[in-house]
Amino acid sequence: MTSTTDHRRAERTGMRPGAPAASLTITDLRKDFGGTAAVDGISIDVPAGSFLVLLGPSGCGKTTTLRMLAGLEDPTGGEIRFGDRVIARGGGPAVAPSEREAGLVFQSYALWPHKTVRQNVEWPLVVAKWPRADRRARAERVLSMLAITDLADRYPGEISGGQQQRVAIARMIAPQPRVLLFDEPLSNLDARLRVETRGELMRIHRSTGATSVYVTHDQVEAMTMATHIALMRDGRVEQFGTPRELLEAPRTPFAATFVGTPPANIIGCRVEGGRLRAYGVDCGPAPDGVTGGAVQAMYRAGSLAPAAEPGPGCLPATFADQVPMADRWVLGADLDDGTRLHLSRDTPVDLRPGDRLGVRLPERADAYFDAADGRPAAGAAR
Numbered sequence: 001m002t003s004t005t006d007h008r009r010a011e012r013t014g015m016r017p018g019a020p021a022a023s024l025t026i027t028d029l030r031k032d033f034g035g036t037a038a039v040d041g042i043s044i045d046v047p048a049g050s051f052l053v054l055l056g057p058s059g060c061g062k063t064t065t066l067r068m069l070a071g072l073e074d075p076t077g078g079e080i081r082f083g084d085r086v087i088a089r090g091g092g093p094a095v096a097p098s099e100r101e102a103g104l105v106f107q108s109y110a111l112w113p114h115k116t117v118r119q120n121v122e123w124p125l126v127v128a129k130w131p132r133a134d135r136r137a138r139a140e141r142v143l144s145m146l147a148i149t150d151l152a153d154r155y156p157g158e159i160s161g162g163q164q165q166r167v168a169i170a171r172m173i174a175p176q177p178r179v180l181l182f183d184e185p186l187s188n189l190d191a192r193l194r195v196e197t198r199g200e201l202m203r204i205h206r207s208t209g210a211t212s213v214y215v216t217h218d219q220v221e222a223m224t225m226a227t228h229i230a231l232m233r234d235g236r237v238e239q240f241g242t243p244r245e246l247l248e249a250p251r252t253p254f255a256a257t258f259v260g261t262p263p264a265n266i267i268g269c270r271v272e273g274g275r276l277r278a279y280g281v282d283c284g285p286a287p288d289g290v291t292g293g294a295v296q297a298m299y300r301a302g303s304l305a306p307a308a309e310p311g312p313g314c315l316p317a318t319f320a321d322q323v324p325m326a327d328r329w330v331l332g333a334d335l336d337d338g339t340r341l342h343l344s345r346d347t348p349v350d351l352r353p354g355d356r357l358g359v360r361l362p363e364r365a366d367a368y369f370d371a372a373d374g375r376p377a378a379g380a381a382r
């Protein structure tokens with residue numbers, strides 16, 4: 001049975017009703033290559049219609065996870081479910097890629113060079129044995145949705161990279177997938193086209209209502225598009241949450257420095273006599289309950305202020321650069337061991353690269369992490 005919402009969605013997208021989005025549940029998923037874990041036991045659960053971003057540095061296992069969702073790799077362990085349906089299980093049978101009702105767009109668009117744009121978009125419908133008239137109607141509908149009707153009779157070699165990307169997206173959504181999978185789809189586009197296409201992907205996500213999984217190492221992309229972010233590191237999920245949760249409450253120094261523009265600053269401190277010390281400077285009281293050892297103090301860019309010269313409560317640093325960002329200025333300053341700090345303020349400073357300055361710390365950091373395991377230090381939350 002289909003709901004009114006399904007019919008409305010079908011009307012907007014030209015889809016036949018009956019293909020509602022699926023929730024996505026990943027449980028303890030693993031993938032080993034030759035004994036090395038590329039994906040090392042990840043668990044993620046998002047409701048139908050979510051836009052999940054797998055974010056992380058190169059080699060952290062994002063693409064391998066996406067390929068397991070698409071059915072291009074079999075898991076070594078764990079389980080993937082789309083809605084109630086188990087589509088893959090470590091060591092068990094997997095649903096064939098073509099039966100998963102999932103569409104995939106790669107970084108390289110992988111269009112058929114000898115087929116026209118229209119034929120490329122129709123191709124998955126031919127494979128799925130749609131009747132010819134339905135096929136035609138659906139292809140026209142998605143070509144128009146992506147504003148590429150004018151290009152329908154051209155070959156991929158006769159259109160630009162940005163246009164090819166649109167064709168790849170049109171081809172993906174043509175068969176009405178319940179799950180949309182994107183592997184760094186914007187990375188070949190120039191800056192302006194990236195922003196435009198990002199907006200377009202969001203529109204498509206909303207109008208199809210499908211659950212999307214999007215791989216990127218670009219935290220700005222993640223922050224602007226995601227309903228949920230799984231921040232990955234070394235095959236594991238470092239932190240899972242909404243963009244806002246990651247930004248406002250990073251749970252590890254890695255999360256604090258990977259997310260945010262500019263990212264937060266981490267300063268390694270020693271605890272001595274109830275106080276924190278770093279670079280020969282007193283950095284304020286130790287977090288409650290921490291009596292010794294090492295602590296990593298996190299300061300947001302806006303919490304640090306430049307001082308004309310190093311002095312009490314100020315870390316000695318060297319001015320590197322300043323960049324306008326929206327209506328603020330982001331200053332780069334290097335500590336004497338090369339650690340780069342980012343400060344943000346309303347006005348630029350009158351300094352030249354290489355000039356010495358002080359970086360004034362507030363009485364308390366924005367968060368404290370245990371230096372040994374990166375977890376929040378006891379009583380640290382402010």
Ligand SMILES: Nc1ncnc2c1ncn2[C@@H]1O[C@H](COP(=O)(O)OP(=O)(O)OP(=O)(O)O)[C@@H](O)[C@H]1O
Pocket residue numbers: 033037038056057058059060061062063064065217
């Ligand atoms: N087919 C394979 N055989 C062996 N090792 C692999 C294979 N595919 C991926 N790996 C390894 O698994 C790890 C995770 O790779 P993956 O491509 O998933 O990372 P990623 O986060 O998507 O990186 P990138 O952003 O650079 O694409 C890497 O160390 C990679 O070298």
